Amino acid sequence: MDTPTPSPADNQPEQEAYPVEPRYHPIHKIPRKIYDFLASARLAMVLLVTILACCISGVTLWRGAEAGRMVFGALWFNSILVLLVVNIACCFFGRIWGRRVTLISFGMILFHLCFVSVLLGVVYNSLFYFRGIIRLTEGEALPSGDPRSYDSYEQGRFFSFSRLKGETTLIKMHAGFKIGGEDKRAAYEVAVGEGGDRSKGIIYITHKLSHHGVDYFNDREGYSLLVILSDNQGRELYGGHVPLQSIRQKNGSFKYSTGYRDGETVKQDVILFPPPPDKPLVALQLGYILSKLKERSGDAEFALFPLDLNDKPLFNMKIAEGKSPIGNKFAAGNYQILAKEVRYWVGMTVRYEPGNAIVLPSLWVGLAGMMITTIGRILRGRRKRI
Amino acid sequence: MKPELQLFWIAVGLYGVSTFSYIFGLIARQEKLFTLGLFSALAGFLPHVGVIALRWSATGISPFISISESITLGTFMTVLIFLIFQFSTKKLRPLGVLVMPVAFVLLGWAGTLMKDVASTLAPALQSGWIWVHIVGASAGFASVLIAAGLGLLYLLKEKNSGGLYEKLPDLAAIDDLSYRFISGGFILYGLMIVSGCFWSNQVKGNYWNWDPVEVWSLVSWLTYGIYLHLRITFGWRGRKLAWYALIALVAMIVSYWGIPFSVETFHSGFRIEHT
Numbered sequence: 001m002d003t004p005t006p007s008p009a010d011n012q013p014e015q016e017a018y019p020v021e022p023r024y025h026p027i028h029k030i031p032r033k034i035y036d037f038l039a040s041a042r043l044a045m046v047l048l049v050t051i052l053a054c055c056i057s058g059v060t061l062w063r064g065a066e067a068g069r070m071v072f073g074a075l076w077f078n079s080i081l082v083l084l085v086v087n088i089a090c091c092f093f094g095r096i097w098g099r100r101v102t103l104i105s106f107g108m109i110l111f112h113l114c115f116v117s118v119l120l121g122v123v124y125n126s127l128f129y130f131r132g133i134i135r136l137t138e139g140e141a142l143p144s145g146d147p148r149s150y151d152s153y154e155q156g157r158f159f160s161f162s163r164l165k166g167e168t169t170l171i172k173m174h175a176g177f178k179i180g181g182e183d184k185r186a187a188y189e190v191a192v193g194e195g196g197d198r199s200k201g202i203i204y205i206t207h208k209l210s211h212h213g214v215d216y217f218n219d220r221e222g223y224s225l226l227v228i229l230s231d232n233q234g235r236e237l238y239g240g241h242v243p244l245q246s247i248r249q250k251n252g253s254f255k256y257s258t259g260y261r262d263g264e265t266v267k268q269d270v271i272l273f274p275p276p277p278d279k280p281l282v283a284l285q286l287g288y289i290l291s292k293l294k295e296r297s298g299d300a301e302f303a304l305f306p307l308d309l310n311d312k313p314l315f316n317m318k319i320a321e322g323k324s325p326i327g328n329k330f331a332a333g334n335y336q337i338l339a340k341e342v343r344y345w346v347g348m349t350v351r352y353e354p355g356n357a358i359v360l361p362s363l364w365v366g367l368a369g370m371m372i373t374t375i376g377r378i379l380r381g382r383r384k385r386i
Numbered sequence: 387m388k389p390e391l392q393l394f395w396i397a398v399g400l401y402g403v404s405t406f407s408y409i410f411g412l413i414a415r416q417e418k419l420f421t422l423g424l425f426s427a428l429a430g431f432l433p434h435v436g437v438i439a440l441r442w443s444a445t446g447i448s449p450f451i452s453i454s455e456s457i458t459l460g461t462f463m464t465v466l467i468f469l470i471f472q473f474s475t476k477k478l479r480p481l482g483v484l485v486m487p488v489a490f491v492l493l494g495w496a497g498t499l500m501k502d503v504a505s506t507l508a509p510a511l512q513s514g515w516i517w518v519h520i521v522g523a524s525a526g527f528a529s530v531l532i533a534a535g536l537g538l539l540y541l542l543k544e545k546n547s548g549g550l551y552e553k554l555p556d557l558a559a560i561d562d563l564s565y566r567f568i569s570g571g572f573i574l575y576g577l578m579i580v581s582g583c584f585w586s587n588q589v590k591g592n593y594w595n596w597d598p599v600e601v602w603s604l605v606s607w608l609t610y611g612i613y614l615h616l617r618i619t620f621g622w623r624g625r626k627l628a629w630y631a632l633i634a635l636v637a638m639i640v641s642y643w644g645i646p647f648s649v650e651t652f653h654s655g656f657r658i659e660h661t
């Protein structure tokens with residue numbers, strides 16, 4: 001029943017035997033064997049089905065980050081993808097070789113070519129990309145080309161930091177930012193570059209800033225308190241911005257405090273103050289209770305602990321604990337501590353992805369190729385019917 | 387009950403009438419019941435459009451965000467394309483025997499998941515790409531569902547003869563038409579994926595992240611990509627592909643609405659921890 005009886009619309013100019021075998025063979029013997037393997041339509045099916053199975057297992061058996069580790073990020077899986085593209089190149093182009101170019105085959109050529117160029121784009125990108133997270137407090141500028149400016153980063157083998165020139169500055173963070181009546185929630189006013197070659201702009205979730213092919217995206221933001229530690233005569237010992245984490249409470253509200261991120265959750269913790277490389281004097285736990293009435297005001301909560309010789313906090317010998325309004329000093333043993341003002345910090349994703357200029361247009365061309373093939377088939381179907 | 391909900395359940399009810407008319411029409415070989423089925427589908431379609439319009443005008447936010455809205459749109463597209471197809475060709479009258487039950491069950495399911503309309507649109511969704519994306523997704527689903535319906539007709543005609551089945555186009559024509567709808571669905575899913583890639587690139591700077599929704603959409607796309615290769619490269623036709631289209635449809639429904647929304651993904655709202 002299932003004997004291949006091509007419907008009229010599928011009749012190629014020449015009659016085919018199934019599965020269609022390659023018509024173009026480079027050389028003979030061993031290279032020929034390798035070529036035959038790579039150019040086989042069966043290999044294509046096996047690979048497609050394997051990838052399908054991997055995809056399904058990567059969203060059922062394993063989830064999220066684990067799926068990334070077990071499947072999608074794994075070398076073997078990516079090798080299969082590469083093999084698929086090599087297979088497309090040999091199998092498809094070996095077959096289409098020398099065939100009359102019609103609307104149908106032209107679309108198919110475009111389409112399969114795009115698979116190959118997407119891969120090339122991905123490989124090129126993997127050699128030159130840069131992805132980093134840069135965290136800045138309002139008013140702060142960090143050298144863009146210094147790896148230490150980034151909380152974390154990864155880069156392609158051939159990426160050079162000299163590409164990131166000048167400084168990245170956070171001018172201001174706008175909470176409740178609206179544009180054209182749409183609530184964008186948060187927008188960062190940033191400047192990047194050096195001297196006269198600077199780009200300045202506002203970024204929010206659907207709007208990035210680009211500077212010489214490097215893109216800046218908003219990621220997350222929070223509060224930062226300017227904290228000044230003085231001795232009890234009022235002489236300033238150290239001052240600095242302390243970024244706070246937002247910690248979700250059971251009732252859905254947020255608590256803003258010093259702390260650290262542990263996977264998906266944020267834990268409250270002390271910081272050394274002044275932070276290393278300066279010599280720390282105390283361990284400080286800092287919190288911020290925002291005022292509902294006025295932006296950037298409210299109370300600061302302090303807890304101070306002494307340090308042992310190795311700068312480890314002595315939690316059982318608390319120096320002082322308490323609360324005072326922003327801008328008011330708080331007396332803590334031999335120290336006075338002041339949360340002088342509230343600013344925002346933001347985390348931005350910095351990305352340089354040169355391969356995208358190949359990959360993304362290829363996707364559209366590929367889609368156009370599919371449409372051209374389909375239109376070609378419909379037209380041929382019509383002509384047959386007339 | 388709010389007028390919106392009343393309309394919703396009227397639509398579901400009429401799709402139910404349509405479903406039973408088609409099924410009994412097939413069992414009893416009564417073509418009149420197909421006519422009833424078609425017109426009750428049309429009658430149900432009107433309140434269905436009304437529900438979407440009401441939701442939309444209530445807030446000014448395109449109502450395609452939550453899972454029940456997404457299913458409502460998917461069935462809307464399905465019934466729309468089905469109706470256009472049925473009124474433009476009279477030859478495939480029993481097609482509704484698969485299409486309408488699926489639309490009926492899905493829309494009823496959407497009704498049980500319905501929440502109040504969101505009052506604001508998450509910032510990440512405020513992009514023109516959302517249109518290309520959801521039209522690709524819903525029309526792609528509609529196409530492959532109709533293709534599966536044609537597959538079912540193929541299998542039925544192959545087994546049965548006489549009366550109603552005589553009037554259907556010949557097997558090769560049904561097979562070819564089913565393939566056309568699969569190709570269309572494949573392109574539309576492609577449109578959904580490519581626009582999703584662009585959109586994600588605009589918002590986050592990466593176009594592909596192997597997140598579950600992305601992977602599931604790749605699964606559907608590959609499934610139909612394999613169909614096309616079985617047909618074009620291996621010369622499969624007829625019964626095998628009809629079964630393939632039917633089984634793939636089940637996978638499609640599960641992957642489309644069943645699984646992605648039950649896990650935290652890029653699609654389930656966008657994280658801004660700071661308020």
Ligand code: HEM
Nearest residue numbers: 020044084087088091092095108569607608611614618619
């Ligand atoms: C292993 C990789 C692949 C190989 C070797 C391959 C090979 C081929 C071949 C030989 C044809 C038929 C050309 C002809 O003889 O007329 C074809 C058609 C096609 N391929 Fe592929 N292909 C591959 C991957 C893909 C993928 C991943 C997709 C998308 C899921 C895809 C989609 C298509 C489409 C849409 C057609 C045209 C079908 C039609 O005419 O409607 N191909 N491919």
